[in-house]
Amino acid sequence: MVWVDIVALLAVAQLAFFSMLVGAARTRTRVQAPATTGHPEFERYYRVQMNTLELVPALLVGLYLSAKYWSPAWAAGLGAVYLLGRFVYLAGYVKDPARRGPGFGLSFGPISVLVVGALVSIARGLLHG
Amino acid sequence: MVWVDIVALLAVAQLAFFSMLVGAARTRTRVQAPATTGHPEFERYYRVQMNTLELVPALLVGLYLSAKYWSPAWAAGLGAVYLLGRFVYLAGYVKDPARRGPGFGLSFGPISVLVVGALVSIARGLLHG
Amino acid sequence: MVWVDIVALLAVAQLAFFSMLVGAARTRTRVQAPATTGHPEFERYYRVQMNTLELVPALLVGLYLSAKYWSPAWAAGLGAVYLLGRFVYLAGYVKDPARRGPGFGLSFGPISVLVVGALVSIARGLLHG
Numbered sequence: 133m134v135w136v137d138i139v140a141l142l143a144v145a146q147l148a149f150f151s152m153l154v155g156a157a158r159t160r161t162r163v164q165a166p167a168t169t170g171h172p173e174f175e176r177y178y179r180v181q182m183n184t185l186e187l188v189p190a191l192l193v194g195l196y197l198s199a200k201y202w203s204p205a206w207a208a209g210l211g212a213v214y215l216l217g218r219f220v221y222l223a224g225y226v227k228d229p230a231r232r233g234p235g236f237g238l239s240f241g242p243i244s245v246l247v248v249g250a251l252v253s254i255a256r257g258l259l260h261g
Numbered sequence: 262m263v264w265v266d267i268v269a270l271l272a273v274a275q276l277a278f279f280s281m282l283v284g285a286a287r288t289r290t291r292v293q294a295p296a297t298t299g300h301p302e303f304e305r306y307y308r309v310q311m312n313t314l315e316l317v318p319a320l321l322v323g324l325y326l327s328a329k330y331w332s333p334a335w336a337a338g339l340g341a342v343y344l345l346g347r348f349v350y351l352a353g354y355v356k357d358p359a360r361r362g363p364g365f366g367l368s369f370g371p372i373s374v375l376v377v378g379a380l381v382s383i384a385r386g387l388l389h390g
Numbered sequence: 391m392v393w394v395d396i397v398a399l400l401a402v403a404q405l406a407f408f409s410m411l412v413g414a415a416r417t418r419t420r421v422q423a424p425a426t427t428g429h430p431e432f433e434r435y436y437r438v439q440m441n442t443l444e445l446v447p448a449l450l451v452g453l454y455l456s457a458k459y460w461s462p463a464w465a466a467g468l469g470a471v472y473l474l475g476r477f478v479y480l481a482g483y484v485k486d487p488a489r490r491g492p493g494f495g496l497s498f499g500p501i502s503v504l505v506v507g508a509l510v511s512i513a514r515g516l517l518h519g
Contacts, residue, residue, distance in 0.1 A: 137459070140455065147447060176295050186314055189314070319403070322398050
């Protein structure tokens with residue numbers, strides 16, 4: 133279970149790191165708060181952060197409930213793939229928003245497996261008592 | 262408690278489904294990433310997703326802590342109302358942003374009861390030891 | 391542990407309160423949904439809410455895992471500093487976005503300590519068995 137906790141901590145640390153990249157891009161591109169548009173480079177970093185924020189609740193719920201009902205090892209492993217996938221997403225998006233697909237798949241994919249895996253395990257448990 | 266876990270999983274699955282609707286609206290309305298404005302239809306789907314994202318932390322914390330301190334059955338039941346309320350919110354908002362009120366109430370309401378219910382149960386426990 | 395749960399509930403209640411301030415600012419400044427730009431006052435409240443939403447996952451994960459691996463008392467205490475810091479952030483940002491720094495530090499700081507504290511405690515546990 134400790135590996136599941138490590139993945140959860142690294143996922144929120146990664147999100148905080150992406151926020152810092154947004155802050156740095158804000159300074160560099162002189163997009164003044166409260167604006168979140170006005171320079172394409174800033175907007176790319178901002179969308180990376182927002183898209184990651186959109187995924188974090190599903191990652192955390194999927195992670196802990198698949199660990200509880202299915203397998204802590206699978207949960208932690210899929211969580212590690214998610215962490216990697218988010219870095220691929222960042223690298224692709226910042227280069228060109230049209231290249232955000234692979235990194236998105238590599239992070240949305242493991243989350244889907246975690247959430248569906250937990251639901252299927254729960255359903256099996258309810259059926260077979 | 263298993264019903265509380267099922268509600269949590271369905272809530273993040275619903276959020277992921279709303280993200281997919283945003284993705285589909287992006288393709289349909291040709292709003293190119295990283296933009297999140299530029300077409301009213303896209304903006305409606307995007308706001309449905311963002312508003313749901315804004316509520317999910319309160320839902321999850323309220324759900325689990327009202328299950329812990331108050332009642333798992335009430336927690337799961339109110340969580341089910343939230344899930345329904347979010348679909349009503351989606352249907353209303355996409356038709357006309359001015360019609361987002363009832364769905365908002367039907368999802369913000371149960372969250373408020375969950376969070377206040379947990380706080381009141383904790384306060385009672387601390388007072389009556 | 392009950393104090394950790396109280397902090398978690400207050401953190402999501404605070405986020406919901408910030409959402410209500412956004413709703414009130416929307417009415418006052420007549421920024422019609424789905425727009426989230428168009429009036430500087432509205433945009434300030436909206437950014438306060440969004441920035442808080444960006445921090446909540448790290449707060450919650452850091453709070454519970456530092457309580458588990460490090461110290462529930464430190465976790466609850468740092469969480470209380472975060473809650474205060476967010477009100478300072480709100481007050482500063484609404485007056486002038488350039489004054490958002492101190493409140494940001496007072497809320498991002500405790501979260502960093504929680505997340506790093508949990509990771510260090512886990513690392514110590516793994517090393518010293």
